Amino acid sequence: MRFDPHRARSSTTRTTQIQAPPVQTTAGGRSAASIYWRETTPVQNTAGYTNTQGGVLMAKQRATITDVARAAGVSKGLVSFALNDRPGVSPETRDRILLVADELGWRPSVRARSLSTDRSFALGLVIARDPEVMSGDPFFPAFISGIESALAPAGQALVLSVVGSEADEEASYRQLADHDRVDGVILTDLRRDDSRIALVARLGLTAITIGHPDVPSDLPSVNVEDTPGIVAAVEHLIALGHRRIAHVAGPSRMLHGVRRSLSFTETMHSHGLDGGLIIETDFTAAGGARATQLLFALADRPTAIVYSNDVMAIAGLGVAARAGLSVPRDLSITGFDGSDIGAHLFPSLTTVTTTVQEWGRQAAGLLLRVIAGETVDDIELPPARLVIRESSAVAPTTPPPTAAP
Amino acid sequence: MRFDPHRARSSTTRTTQIQAPPVQTTAGGRSAASIYWRETTPVQNTAGYTNTQGGVLMAKQRATITDVARAAGVSKGLVSFALNDRPGVSPETRDRILLVADELGWRPSVRARSLSTDRSFALGLVIARDPEVMSGDPFFPAFISGIESALAPAGQALVLSVVGSEADEEASYRQLADHDRVDGVILTDLRRDDSRIALVARLGLTAITIGHPDVPSDLPSVNVEDTPGIVAAVEHLIALGHRRIAHVAGPSRMLHGVRRSLSFTETMHSHGLDGGLIIETDFTAAGGARATQLLFALADRPTAIVYSNDVMAIAGLGVAARAGLSVPRDLSITGFDGSDIGAHLFPSLTTVTTTVQEWGRQAAGLLLRVIAGETVDDIELPPARLVIRESSAVAPTTPPPTAAP
DNA sequence: TAGGTTGACTAAACCGGTTCAGAAGGCAGC
DNA sequence: GCTGCCTTCTGAACCGGTTTAGTCAACCTA
Numbered sequence: 001m002r003f004d005p006h007r008a009r010s011s012t013t014r015t016t017q018i019q020a021p022p023v024q025t026t027a028g029g030r031s032a033a034s035i036y037w038r039e040t041t042p043v044q045n046t047a048g049y050t051n052t053q054g055g056v057l058m059a060k061q062r063a064t065i066t067d068v069a070r071a072a073g074v075s076k077g078l079v080s081f082a083l084n085d086r087p088g089v090s091p092e093t094r095d096r097i098l099l100v101a102d103e104l105g106w107r108p109s110v111r112a113r114s115l116s117t118d119r120s121f122a123l124g125l126v127i128a129r130d131p132e133v134m135s136g137d138p139f140f141p142a143f144i145s146g147i148e149s150a151l152a153p154a155g156q157a158l159v160l161s162v163v164g165s166e167a168d169e170e171a172s173y174r175q176l177a178d179h180d181r182v183d184g185v186i187l188t189d190l191r192r193d194d195s196r197i198a199l200v201a202r203l204g205l206t207a208i209t210i211g212h213p214d215v216p217s218d219l220p221s222v223n224v225e226d227t228p229g230i231v232a233a234v235e236h237l238i239a240l241g242h243r244r245i246a247h248v249a250g251p252s253r254m255l256h257g258v259r260r261s262l263s264f265t266e267t268m269h270s271h272g273l274d275g276g277l278i279i280e281t282d283f284t285a286a287g288g289a290r291a292t293q294l295l296f297a298l299a300d301r302p303t304a305i306v307y308s309n310d311v312m313a314i315a316g317l318g319v320a321a322r323a324g325l326s327v328p329r330d331l332s333i334t335g336f337d338g339s340d341i342g343a344h345l346f347p348s349l350t351t352v353t354t355t356v357q358e359w360g361r362q363a364a365g366l367l368l369r370v371i372a373g374e375t376v377d378d379i380e381l382p383p384a385r386l387v388i389r390e391s392s393a394v395a396p397t398t399p400p401p402t403a404a405p
Numbered sequence: 406m407r408f409d410p411h412r413a414r415s416s417t418t419r420t421t422q423i424q425a426p427p428v429q430t431t432a433g434g435r436s437a438a439s440i441y442w443r444e445t446t447p448v449q450n451t452a453g454y455t456n457t458q459g460g461v462l463m464a465k466q467r468a469t470i471t472d473v474a475r476a477a478g479v480s481k482g483l484v485s486f487a488l489n490d491r492p493g494v495s496p497e498t499r500d501r502i503l504l505v506a507d508e509l510g511w512r513p514s515v516r517a518r519s520l521s522t523d524r525s526f527a528l529g530l531v532i533a534r535d536p537e538v539m540s541g542d543p544f545f546p547a548f549i550s551g552i553e554s555a556l557a558p559a560g561q562a563l564v565l566s567v568v569g570s571e572a573d574e575e576a577s578y579r580q581l582a583d584h585d586r587v588d589g590v591i592l593t594d595l596r597r598d599d600s601r602i603a604l605v606a607r608l609g610l611t612a613i614t615i616g617h618p619d620v621p622s623d624l625p626s627v628n629v630e631d632t633p634g635i636v637a638a639v640e641h642l643i644a645l646g647h648r649r650i651a652h653v654a655g656p657s658r659m660l661h662g663v664r665r666s667l668s669f670t671e672t673m674h675s676h677g678l679d680g681g682l683i684i685e686t687d688f689t690a691a692g693g694a695r696a697t698q699l700l701f702a703l704a705d706r707p708t709a710i711v712y713s714n715d716v717m718a719i720a721g722l723g724v725a726a727r728a729g730l731s732v733p734r735d736l737s738i739t740g741f742d743g744s745d746i747g748a749h750l751f752p753s754l755t756t757v758t759t760t761v762q763e764w765g766r767q768a769a770g771l772l773l774r775v776i777a778g779e780t781v782d783d784i785e786l787p788p789a790r791l792v793i794r795e796s797s798a799v800a801p802t803t804p805p806p807t808a809a810p
Numbered sequence: 811t812a813g814g815t816t817g818a819c820t821a822a823a824c825c826g827g828t829t830c831a832g833a834a835g836g837c838a839g840c
Numbered sequence: 841g842c843t844g845c846c847t848t849c850t851g852a853a854c855c856g857g858t859t860t861a862g863t864c865a866a867c868c869t870a
Contacts, residue, residue, distance in 0.1 A: 074849075075849065076850090076851090077849080087847095088848065089848075114855095116855050
């Protein structure tokens with residue numbers, strides 16, 4: 001066999017010595033060395049070879065398209081045609097090529113394909129959240145798991161980037177684009193006047209958004225109506241006799257935060273109530289607790305609080321209990337997220353739930369179609385809906401204790 | 406300009422028509438079309454070109470190494486040498502090449518580099534958890550954010566795979582390997598007799614583990630001692646006078662679950678107490694609630710419960726409150742995770758905390774060094790430590806109500 | 811002055827795919 | 841028999857890097 005520098009090179013990077021000579025191993029050191037065998041499928045890979053050379057076990061190489069071509073007695077190009085279901089290949093030849101490819105256990109090299117087709121076969125998701133906020137937030141695990149369910153069958157991968165600040169976020173998108181890591185990105189957690197809409201255009205990244213941005217955007221989107229959830233929560237509380245209802249909102253620079261606040265106010269108005277009190281905070285437990293304390297300090301504290309996520313609502317439950325208020329007797333509370341834990345609290349949490357996993361699945365599917373060049377429509381998912389549990393009940397008839405003379 | 410099929414091809418995939426002719430757009434349909442400009446840096450990219458052809462705006466192409474070579478008046482190979490800091494390039498030439506590369510805004514193509522060097526410049530993480538379990542679990546967000554902090558500066562990416570079952574998990578690793586997506590993977594959530602140790606070897610994936618597997622393994626690992634946290638929790642409770650202490654454990658097929666259970670029992674024994682009661686469950690809120698109910702049904706119910714995660718502990722607090730037990734007066738509770746929300750409950754949750762983000766950072770760093778071929782040592786991180794809050798207090802002196810005649 | 815060495819550099823192969831121009835052969839039509 | 845066309849297939853270019861063999865001039869040594 002001819003000595004091929006490349007083959008040798010890639011082999012040594014793919015293999016390691018059976019036993020590192022002691023002299024190379026520093027005391028206490030350890031290398032990740034292990035002998036392995038690149039797995040091949042059914043029949044023996046005729047293109048593979050084994051060879052010990054200088055104590056190095058050569059890894060069996062994966063079959064390439066050239067191996068398939070040689071084994072099938074045709075040219076590389078024809079193999080490519082056959083494998084990509086393109087016309088110009090006779091049925092018999094096509095079958096033979098497919099058979100041979102299968103026998104050799106051939107799998108296309110995503111790397112080579114990427115280089116020649118200028119595609120990455122991967123999608124990107126950049127999450128810009130303080131880890132502290134992300135912990136306890138049930139959104140991303142479910143969302144990512146939904147994305148995955150659409151990606152894996154399509155042979156695509158998800159490149160995830162988690163950054164703490166919005167400055168790092170831009171760098172992250174830039175790196176994805178500069179390195180051609182992904183064929184498109186999913187923009188989530190839209191903000192007011194979100195600079196990412198322009199950024200992805202500048203970077204040449206194909207993108208879709210979760211929700212409609214508030215800036216002109218050509219990007220397709222997957223939409224979930226938050227508002228029916230908030231409306232339902234507020235109307236539920238009003239129906240229970242509550243009149244002084246407060247809203248603990250997420251950051252107002254987040255679009256969904258704004259929308260929830262807005263629909264909170266609108267619903268209050270449409271029932272002839274004043275706009276209600278809105279406290280803006282940051283989605284963290286600490287923020288939710290602080291906001292709740294502020295509300296309790298008011299002369300006429302609200303009899304109900306609509307929180308814009310479950311973590312803050314749970315913290316609110318804690319603050320209420322600590323203040324000697326009984327929920328729901330003295331105070332009703334609603335959350336937003338439908339997180340699992342809410343059902344197991346005492347009192348269990350009335351909340352708004354959405355099918356986050358489905359968002360992920362639909363978003364990934366949509367983006368894949370856009371990348372494939374299809375003409376797509378925006379996707380509307382079932383609106384958020386209210387789950388009534390124990391933390392909401394009829395408004396107290398007596399004035400709340402703190403408002404008593 | 407010569408017509409170059411490849412350039413034309415890649416251009417059309419990278420650009421879209423300024424305005425899709427109405428006839429191509431189905432009613433209500435919308436394409437993600439947008440004009441963009443692949444961003445280049447400082448000086449005008451002399452290799453770029455603009456051109457309208459048949460109504461299609463050609464994107465400015467990114468400078469390639471060939472462009473740099475031409476502009477610097479040297480060969481491709483020499484440019485590669487200069488850019489990779491390899492010997493054999495005169496200082497003046499090197500400087501000139503670097504200058505030219507910078508002026509052209511040249512960025513190496515990760516794709517081309519991947520193909521020729523047989524590396525992916527990415528790490529993989531496969532998470533096999535039911536999304537329901539993952540929601541509310543503060544581990545992964547923090548862990549991933551730690552990984553990212555080590556990866557981004559190194560120009561590496563994280564390929565994440567979230568699957569629901571262990572069967573899908575194997576397929577996921579297989580796909581990462583088959584597609585050469587990553588240079589290595591981080592194995593977390595080790596199980597008893599974990600098949601992944603053998604799997605990654607078979608697949609030829611470089612890997613590290615979080616914690617020591619219970620099977621022979623050559624893989625380097627990042628280790629965090631769980632046990633001091635559990636030991637501290639149990640000793641804390643014993644010091645408070647508790648004698649009947651139960652443990653609500655995670656699945657026993659998970660190694661960390663086993664270790665926590667074991668050190669629970671050992672600590673009990675070493676203080677002359679019986680092994681305590683251990684209920685195995687699944688880390689979900691529902692599981693934690695169920696286990697707690699079981700414990701309450703006992704004739705001599707425990708006066709303290711050590712939960713192996715915070716979600717279950719929080720559910721336990723709910724069950725206790727629902728049963729009319731006051732925590733910590735009638736029952737002490739400890740969690741495990743140090744999740745944010747625990748500090749804001751009433752009573753706030755005594756828990757065990759670890760620096761999960763640091764695990765991620767160290768794990769990614771270690772794996773990168775292994776991939777780079779360095780000889781590495783296992784990494785030991787600071788052990789978990791107990792955070793005492795309000796949910797644990799002196800054991801009740803009177804027999805618990807349910808045990809009363 | 812011939813021969814050997816060194817340093818800087820070029821040319822070309824190579825990674826593993828995709829794509830296109832064109833060759834070869836078969837067949838129909840005139 | 842010639843032309844034209846279609847189908848099937850080959851050969852080669854190409855994506856954008858990395859790496860090696862080899863060229864060439866300058867310098868050193870005997």
